[in-house]
Amino acid sequence: MYAYDSFDQSLIAERVNQFREQVARRLAGEISEDEFKPLRLMNGLYLQLHAYMFRIAIPYGTLNSRQLRTLAHIARRYDRGYGHFTTRQNIQFNWIRLEDTPDILAELAGVEMHGIQTSGNCIRNVTADHFAGVAADEIEDPRIWCEIVRQWSTFHPEFSFLPRKFKIAITGAPHDRAAVKVNDIGLRMHKNAAGEVGFEVIVGGGQGRTPAIGVTIRDFLPKQHLLSYLEAILRTYNLLGRRDNLYKSRIKILVAAVGAAKFAEAVEEEWTRIKDGPLVLPLAEIKRIEAQFAPPQYAPADPFPPEVVAKRQASPAFARWMRSNVAAHRQPGYAIVTLSLKPDGGIPGDATAEQMDAIADLADSYSHGEIRVSHVQNLVLPDVRRADLPALWDRLTALGLATPNIGLIGDIIACPGLDYCSLANARSIPIAQRLSERFADPERQREIGELAIKISGCINACGHHHVGHIGILGVDKKGEEFYQIALGGNADENASIGDIIGPAFSADSVVDAVATIVDVYLDRRQEGERFLDAYRRLGQAPFKEKLYAAH
Amino acid sequence: MSRMVTANRLRDGAVVFLAAGGRWTRRVAEGHVAETEAHAAALLRAAEAVPTEVVGPYLIEVAAHGGSWVPLRYRERIRAKGPSVDTPVKQPAPGA
Amino acid sequence: MPLIKAGQPAADPFLQIADGEPLPAEGAIIVSLARWQEERGLIEPRRDLLGVRLKAADLVEQIAGDLDRLAVIVLEFPKFNDGRALSQARLLRERHGYRGEIRATGRVVRDLLLFMHRCGFDAFATDDHVTAEIVRKSLAAFSLSYQPAADGRPSVIELRHGRRAAALGAATEQGRAGGQDCCAGGA
Numbered sequence: 001m002y003a004y005d006s007f008d009q010s011l012i013a014e015r016v017n018q019f020r021e022q023v024a025r026r027l028a029g030e031i032s033e034d035e036f037k038p039l040r041l042m043n044g045l046y047l048q049l050h051a052y053m054f055r056i057a058i059p060y061g062t063l064n065s066r067q068l069r070t071l072a073h074i075a076r077r078y079d080r081g082y083g084h085f086t087t088r089q090n091i092q093f094n095w096i097r098l099e100d101t102p103d104i105l106a107e108l109a110g111v112e113m114h115g116i117q118t119s120g121n122c123i124r125n126v127t128a129d130h131f132a133g134v135a136a137d138e139i140e141d142p143r144i145w146c147e148i149v150r151q152w153s154t155f156h157p158e159f160s161f162l163p164r165k166f167k168i169a170i171t172g173a174p175h176d177r178a179a180v181k182v183n184d185i186g187l188r189m190h191k192n193a194a195g196e197v198g199f200e201v202i203v204g205g206g207q208g209r210t211p212a213i214g215v216t217i218r219d220f221l222p223k224q225h226l227l228s229y230l231e232a233i234l235r236t237y238n239l240l241g242r243r244d245n246l247y248k249s250r251i252k253i254l255v256a257a258v259g260a261a262k263f264a265e266a267v268e269e270e271w272t273r274i275k276d277g278p279l280v281l282p283l284a285e286i287k288r289i290e291a292q293f294a295p296p297q298y299a300p301a302d303p304f305p306p307e308v309v310a311k312r313q314a315s316p317a318f319a320r321w322m323r324s325n326v327a328a329h330r331q332p333g334y335a336i337v338t339l340s341l342k343p344d345g346g347i348p349g350d351a352t353a354e355q356m357d358a359i360a361d362l363a364d365s366y367s368h369g370e371i372r373v374s375h376v377q378n379l380v381l382p383d384v385r386r387a388d389l390p391a392l393w394d395r396l397t398a399l400g401l402a403t404p405n406i407g408l409i410g411d412i413i414a415c416p417g418l419d420y421c422s423l424a425n426a427r428s429i430p431i432a433q434r435l436s437e438r439f440a441d442p443e444r445q446r447e448i449g450e451l452a453i454k455i456s457g458c459i460n461a462c463g464h465h466h467v468g469h470i471g472i473l474g475v476d477k478k479g480e481e482f483y484q485i486a487l488g489g490n491a492d493e494n495a496s497i498g499d500i501i502g503p504a505f506s507a508d509s510v511v512d513a514v515a516t517i518v519d520v521y522l523d524r525r526q527e528g529e530r531f532l533d534a535y536r537r538l539g540q541a542p543f544k545e546k547l548y549a550a551h
Numbered sequence: 552m553s554r555m556v557t558a559n560r561l562r563d564g565a566v567v568f569l570a571a572g573g574r575w576t577r578r579v580a581e582g583h584v585a586e587t588e589a590h591a592a593a594l595l596r597a598a599e600a601v602p603t604e605v606v607g608p609y610l611i612e613v614a615a616h617g618g619s620w621v622p623l624r625y626r627e628r629i630r631a632k633g634p635s636v637d638t639p640v641k642q643p644a645p646g647a
Numbered sequence: 648m649p650l651i652k653a654g655q656p657a658a659d660p661f662l663q664i665a666d667g668e669p670l671p672a673e674g675a676i677i678v679s680l681a682r683w684q685e686e687r688g689l690i691e692p693r694r695d696l697l698g699v700r701l702k703a704a705d706l707v708e709q710i711a712g713d714l715d716r717l718a719v720i721v722l723e724f725p726k727f728n729d730g731r732a733l734s735q736a737r738l739l740r741e742r743h744g745y746r747g748e749i750r751a752t753g754r755v756v757r758d759l760l761l762f763m764h765r766c767g768f769d770a771f772a773t774d775d776h777v778t779a780e781i782v783r784k785s786l787a788a789f790s791l792s793y794q795p796a797a798d799g800r801p802s803v804i805e806l807r808h809g810r811r812a813a814a815l816g817a818a819t820e821q822g823r824a825g826g827q828d829c830c831a832g833g834a
């Protein structure tokens with residue numbers, strides 16, 4: 001993974017000094033909260049329902065064990081012993097004191113981490129496929145480009161006060177695990193007819209009040225022009241994006257208002273003027289960063305180790321875990337292991353300091369010291385020898401990280417919701433917990449198959465409910481929590497926004513409603529048909545009928 | 552309508568309520584209640600006058616209940632009591 | 648409103664003329680873009696220095712042809728988090744080669760100063776909260792920048808690989824302020 005050079009290190013050190021000084025001024029009353037708020041937001045510090053929430057950037061969801069241990073230390077020393085992994089591959093701590101943040105940032109800087117631009121109307125953490133670099137279907141590692149974009153977007157003098165926040169995601173594989181189509185800019189790496197790798201540029205995707213799937217404004221962008229093209233898009237957005245209405249300020253609104261073709265034209269025109277300027281990436285820099293993402297030295301490894309064969313036969317639980325939580329690796333004899341942060345009845349995406357330390361140790365023992373964060377709020381050990389899978393599974397089981405539910409109905413995304421977030425209208429965590437308990441039986445989960453439930457506690461959609469196969473949105477109806485259900489959303493390359501199926505359900509009845517939906521699916525599905533495909537074939541009618549049948 | 556001022560403490564973000572004498576307390580039961588519009592506005596102004604103590608003060612409605620005060624809005628009850636879900640560990644807040 | 652240029656308090660030779668206010672017979676004046684466009688015939692022949700005030704929503708193309716006539720362009724930050732003037736300034740400097748004064752007005756807050764400077768602002772019309780000393784300190788807060796901008800400072804990529812490598816195959820944009828040719832090779 002990328003290691004800072006002295007330039008990168010100096011920049012964050014200067015930022016820590018700057019923020020320390022800003023905090024001091026605020027505590028001394030020399031600046032008002034109005035002036036201070038954007039500064040603390042741009043360092044990732046939010047004022048939430050109960051306390052300050054601190055969001056630390058995990059660039060493209062990649063961490064090393066030393067960094068993860070530091071996060072564990074921060075959880076223990078400065079917070080309440082746990083952290084929450086988010087749908088943008090970052091981590092949040094919920095109980096941070098403002099007066100501690102300069103010290104926390106200094107400790108983070110010591111391991112090349114920060115909270116820069118995890119909030120505010122600026123370019124946020126660039127997210128990636130959590131299987132980047134190791135996925136069997138990958139064309140090229142997108143993290144190289146995520147790092148290039150990260151540097152270009154950090155403290156960008158022109159784009160730090162945009163109309164609204166800006167999210168970029170990059171995928172390097174045909175199967176999109178990074179949800180690029182629901183980001184403000186999505187970049188999909190692919191080959192042109194000449195066999196060169198470049199980017200498809202997709203703009204205007206996003207969730208929130210007006211969910212939208214992004215539109216392609218350029219089919220193929222050569223790599224060395226990436227930054228100039230992004231600059232053209234951002235400049236167009238900065239100048240023309242609406243600033244009068246918070247709910248109409250994302251780039252998706254601008255693209256819809258002027259039309260994709262006109263928007264593309266405006267971008268191309270701006271780009272033509274800057275494409276051969278100083279933003280052309282020198283080959284030396286591309287190579288320098290590429291080298292840092294070179295794969296580790298893989299020792300030759302047996303693709304069918306006898307330990308695994310034996311354990312699969314001896315332990316149905318192990319076999320189940322292998323089916324759901326272990327994915328194919330591009331290197332024969334290796335595997336990608338997802339650690340489920342969705343234990344039955346647990347809080348999705350939360351991990352204790354003890355778990356984080358243990359995972360860091362496991363990464364060192366089994367995964368070349370590297371961990372990934374998935375936007376589905378799980379962690380990944382990307383480089384595990386297949387022969388180690390039985391031993392790893394034993395360790396993970398003891399830690400509560402081996403629930404065999406990845407991609408299944410138990411693998412629920414939930415935002416923090418009204419339990420933590422001052423923007424929320426309803427709680428999401430208790431719903432996730434009850435759903436998780438209701439569908440805990442692993443055999444039933446396997447029977448149901450691929451089904452992504454995503455829950456948001458408000459219209460801001462941090463739980464990605466618009467792209468859930470079953471999406472749940474918490475709303476406030478006359479002071480009570482109600483839950484609106486949408487079906488058929490999807491986040492990958494065949495992205496779609498879910499359809500609301502009818503009136504919202506009470507907190508008491510929403511879990512039964514989901515169970516009814518699952519029953520209808522099981523009843524009507526064709527051989528081997530996933531929930532999403534069955535829904536697309538059947539439409540809403542059979543589900544609505546059962547859900548809203550007069551009793 | 553019974554109302555009280557709440558805010559977050561600047562230094563550590565803790566939820567606090569304005570008590571008698573301009574003191575800030577973590578317990579909603581100890582908050583100073585205003586029964587009139589004018590009194591509520593005055594309390595809010597007093598809270599806004601101490602930006603180095605608290606951030607974002609606002610008024611909440613409360614009701615008397617079992618000898619104490621309870622916020623009327625569900626959101627404010629969660630804010631006063633803490634998350635309705637168990638945190639993964641039982642570790643007290645630093646310095647608590 | 649106090650003016651700060653080159654890190655020092657500066658006298659402002661310009662009179663700001665509001666729309667509808669009669670033009671003084673002589674003296675350096677700044678008028679709005681709308682007025683410049685409507686009364687250009689009256690204003691342009693004046694012997695003294697001229698300046699134009701743009702709103703955040705104005706496109707700089709509208710004065711692109713007049714730049715050699717304008718000694719100052721005033722760009723506005725109507726709210727401190729409205730960053731449109733940052734793009735306006737960069738376009739004036741880098742696209743159109745403007746070499747006159749670009750002055751920031753409106754909510755000119757301390758923590759935007761460095762960004763403003765990097766985008767090509769060289770004068771700040773501030774209230775008393777932002778002193779000359781604060782301007783100097785803010786501009787010195789960061790010694791490095793990842794991106795090329797209008798201030799001519801070498802980007803980190805250029806420092807890593809040498810300026811020539813960074814400019815390989817590219818014509819430098821017209822009007823980019825010349826910085827010192829910096830060290831070749833990175834750290």
